[in-house]
Amino acid sequence: MNRRSIALAAVAVLLIGSAAAVQAQESSWIHVRVNEAEGAKINVNLPMSLVEVAMEMAQDHIFDEDHGIDIGRHHDMELADLRRMWEELRLAGDAEYVSGNDDDEHIRIYRQGDTDFNIWIDNKPQG
Amino acid sequence: MIKLAALTMLPMLMVGGVVMNSSILLVDVHTDDVRIVVPVPLSLAQIVLAFAPDEAKYVRVPEIAGYLPYFDRIVEELRAAPDTLLVEVLDGGDHVKIFKRGDVLRVEADERRDKMVRVSVPLTAVAAMVDAYDTDTQTIRTSRLTGALKAAPSRELVDVIDGDEGVRIRMW
Numbered sequence: 001m002n003r004r005s006i007a008l009a010a011v012a013v014l015l016i017g018s019a020a021a022v023q024a025q026e027s028s029w030i031h032v033r034v035n036e037a038e039g040a041k042i043n044v045n046l047p048m049s050l051v052e053v054a055m056e057m058a059q060d061h062i063f064d065e066d067h068g069i070d071i072g073r074h075h076d077m078e079l080a081d082l083r084r085m086w087e088e089l090r091l092a093g094d095a096e097y098v099s100g101n102d103d104d105e106h107i108r109i110y111r112q113g114d115t116d117f118n119i120w121i122d123n124k125p126q127g
Numbered sequence: 128m129i130k131l132a133a134l135t136m137l138p139m140l141m142v143g144g145v146v147m148n149s150s151i152l153l154v155d156v157h158t159d160d161v162r163i164v165v166p167v168p169l170s171l172a173q174i175v176l177a178f179a180p181d182e183a184k185y186v187r188v189p190e191i192a193g194y195l196p197y198f199d200r201i202v203e204e205l206r207a208a209p210d211t212l213l214v215e216v217l218d219g220g221d222h223v224k225i226f227k228r229g230d231v232l233r234v235e236a237d238e239r240r241d242k243m244v245r246v247s248v249p250l251t252a253v254a255a256m257v258d259a260y261d262t263d264t265q266t267i268r269t270s271r272l273t274g275a276l277k278a279a280p281s282r283e284l285v286d287v288i289d290g291d292e293g294v295r296i297r298m299w
Binding site: 039040041042043044045046047049050053056057 | 213216
């Protein structure tokens with residue numbers, strides 16, 4: 001399982017989840033798809049309100065006062081930063097927030113209508 | 128003589144009545160050469176638990192104390208959500224699915240061909256667990272959990288197969 005994909009998905013979920021803690025929209029859903037070229041396929045569909053509860057539950061474990069957010073070995077992000085970033089994204093409205101390719105990965109994060117947030121991570125086959 | 132027979136029969140009839148009107152938890156355990164099936168009438172289990180030693184009456188679970196306030200909200204959110212696939216992970220030969228069907232959260236995990244786990248978690252049972260939890264002693268009262276299972280809509284609660292061995296728990 002590609003750690004980078006997981007970390008990216010986790011960042012995106014945190015981003016949206018922490019936003020949900022600020023502004024929960026009833027019946028909003030988050031959809032996460034991760035396709036590893038030769039590995040795992042992950043499909044997550046969760047009501048935003050449930051993500052909000054999960055974020056609150058997990059807060060003690062993933063948010064460290066001294067080190068910020070603990071995702072893998074990265075400790076350089078604060079919850080407040082995530083919330084600010086989310087607020088900016090939210091104001092942008094219905095749009096594709098992130099779309100990118102690198103050598104082995106295609107990432108898309110977009111909002112569809114008022115209720116669906118989508119995170120897609122596709123790994124291309126090697127070589 | 129008839130009076131004596133009637134008096135002897137009375138407790139049996141009472142127990143029989145309890146059993147007849149009770150949901151039955153059927154525990155089916157099999158290995159490659161042995162199979163044991165134990166039917167447990169839930170009403171009878173509740174009565175037995177009332178007279179059981181404290182170790183059986185109360186289960187200590189300090190780990191969930193901190194999460195208790197969230198469980199009610201999770202149950203509430205899941206109840207409000209439509210029936211849907213919530214999580215699916217496919218990794219090599221492993222396949223895990225978590226979905227909501229009615230008032231039941233269902234977990235299905237298949238590890239290649241010979242290992243399989245199916246667990247149905249009735250949301251009523253989670254809510255009952257929260258009610259049955261004593262925050263002072265950090266224990267769950269087991270008789271209240273069995274009471275919650277009686278109201279559970281699911282018929283199949285647990286199904287584990289590992290090669291030639293397996294455990295199946297169903298409600299009748």
